[in-house]
Amino acid sequence: MSSFQKKLLVILAILAVLSPIGIILPEQFKAGDAWGEWSTDTIRELVGFIPEKMKETADLWKAPIADYNLGDEKSSFAVQALSYILSGAIGIVLCVLILFGISKLLEKKSE
Amino acid sequence: MHIPDGYLSPQTYVPLYAAFAGFMAVALKKVRRTLSARNIPYLGMAAAFSFLIMMFNVPIPGGTTGHAVGASIVALVLGPWTAVVAVSVALIIQAFLFGDGGITAIGANCFNMAVVMPFVSIAVFKIVRWKASGGWRVYLAAFLSGYIGLLAAAIVTAVEFGIQPLIASADGKPLYAPYGMEIALPAMAIEHLVLFGVIEGLVTLLVLMYFMKNDRDSVYALREVK
Numbered sequence: 048m049s050s051f052q053k054k055l056l057v058i059l060a061i062l063a064v065l066s067p068i069g070i071i072l073p074e075q076f077k078a079g080d081a082w083g084e085w086s087t088d089t090i091r092e093l094v095g096f097i098p099e100k101m102k103e104t105a106d107l108w109k110a111p112i113a114d115y116n117l118g119d120e121k122s123s124f125a126v127q128a129l130s131y132i133l134s135g136a137i138g139i140v141l142c143v144l145i146l147f148g149i150s151k152l153l154e155k156k157s158e
Numbered sequence: 159m160h161i162p163d164g165y166l167s168p169q170t171y172v173p174l175y176a177a178f179a180g181f182m183a184v185a186l187k188k189v190r191r192t193l194s195a196r197n198i199p200y201l202g203m204a205a206a207f208s209f210l211i212m213m214f215n216v217p218i219p220g221g222t223t224g225h226a227v228g229a230s231i232v233a234l235v236l237g238p239w240t241a242v243v244a245v246s247v248a249l250i251i252q253a254f255l256f257g258d259g260g261i262t263a264i265g266a267n268c269f270n271m272a273v274v275m276p277f278v279s280i281a282v283f284k285i286v287r288w289k290a291s292g293g294w295r296v297y298l299a300a301f302l303s304g305y306i307g308l309l310a311a312a313i314v315t316a317v318e319f320g321i322q323p324l325i326a327s328a329d330g331k332p333l334y335a336p337y338g339m340e341i342a343l344p345a346m347a348i349e350h351l352v353l354f355g356v357i358e359g360l361v362t363l364l365v366l367m368y369f370m371k372n373d374r375d376s377v378y379a380l381r382e383v384k
Contacts, residue, residue, distance in 0.1 A: 051372045052199045059203060062210040069214040069225070078217030081224055082345050083319050083335065084162055090336065098164075100326070100333040105164030110257030115213065131213065134256060138209040138248070141255075143202030145247050150198045153190040 063135030067128040112137075159224070159315050160252065160267055163260030165335040167326035170318055175265030178246075181273045185242035197236065197376060201244055204232040207365075209248035212258075216357055224354035227311065230304040231365045233276035234283055237378040241276035266318055270311045279307030279362075283379050291380065292370075297363055304362030305355040309347070312354070316346035 048056075072078075080089065087097045087105050115134035118126040166174075189201075208228035215223040233241040246268045252258040259267045286299035320339030323332040335342075369377050 048199050049196075049373070052203070054372075055203050059206050059210060062207075066210060066213045069216075073215050073217040073223045076217035076219040078215075078219065078221055078223045080222065081159065081215075082222045082349065083165065083315070083337075083342070084160060087164070094336045096331075098332045098334055098336055099328070100167070101164035101335075103164075104262065105162065107163050108254075108257065108261045110253075110255060112255055113257040115256050115258070135210055135213055137255070138213075138251060139206040141251050142205035142209055142244075142248055145251075146202035146205050146244060147198070149186075149189075149243065149247075150193060150201060153186065153193055156190060 059139055060136075063132055063139060066135045067131050070127060070131055159227070159271060159312060160249075160259030161263040161270075161315065161318065163262050165260070165322070166263055166266055166318060167322060167334045168262075169325060170321065171262050171266050174269045174318070178265040178269045178273060181242055181269070182246060185239045188237075188239040189243055192237065192240070200236060200376070201240065204228075204236055204240070205244040205247045208232060208245045209251065211361060212248070212252070216354060218349055218353055222349060224349055226304070226354065226358040226361045227271050227275060227308060228358075228361065229271055229275040229311070230279035230307040230358060231300075231362045233279045233307075234300065234303060234362065234366055234379040235369055235377050238276040238280045240378075242272050245272035245276065266315075270315045270318070274314050275307045275311040278310040279303040280379060282306045287379075296370075296380070297367070300363040300366040301359040303359075305359035307362075308355045308358040309350045312346045312350040313343070316342045319346075 085093065087102060090101065091097050112130070112134055115131050116122065116127055117130040117133070211226050211228040215225050217223050227245070229241055229245045232244055236244070249259060249268050249272060250264060253261055253264050253267070280303070283299045283303040286302050287296050290296050317339070319335045319337060320342035322335040323338045326333045366377070370380070374380060
């Protein structure tokens, strides 16, 4: 790895540490969900009912760290922020490992 | 822009899974051919960058939130096919581990953000930059590549939402995403035109300038046409 590439890795780690900005800003400016990413409860408030098939399939997957949060919506800010940073760190590690794995597999195949 | 489970009907998400699989298969072949010891570390970092930048939610005061995707700068630095692979990996991790984007919608989300976006971004960059190898034309091209790239992804996403009431309703009631095109399209287009696209443009521009200063030779979009 070149020294520039090492520097980039450090920048990625810094981004993970700064990532809670991504939960602070929406909170400060009273912004809600992204358009089209509402929970079924919010959908019921917005349109008055939950579409039938949406109700059946919305929760088919239970993510281990749902919403990048180890607590829940009512957890303290510290818990949410630390979960967010940890999620970012997990993201970096998994992305690097998986892409490295894919590269190695592709290299082998082309030999 | 991460479509959750329950918003898309199977007649939408199945074809999008197929389209994404096709692009991914070609992308893996192309990446195999261009892989070098020098750019292998960049692949993982590109996916990680995309993963992280999507965590920076930006608010429209009193309204919705959105974020940059990073697919434009990945396409400019590593090429659109490599971007397909890198951004998809980030999106698939987000879906399975963090519930950001549905499992049934992985094909759709990857198609929108990891296929449409990189190819639109690289096309815009090439057209705007024309033959310039530096200066304002390259900078403008970088900004617009991010701005229009994200906007294109948002519009494709909005169309997928917007067709649901048309193709999947029972007794006049929507079964999946409830808002038709007349609501979905302006909502998604305007928020990305006004704010999120600008952020993607700036991210694209800043990271490209950083690469031009430190490792210009490895920048795909500046190397290809001489």
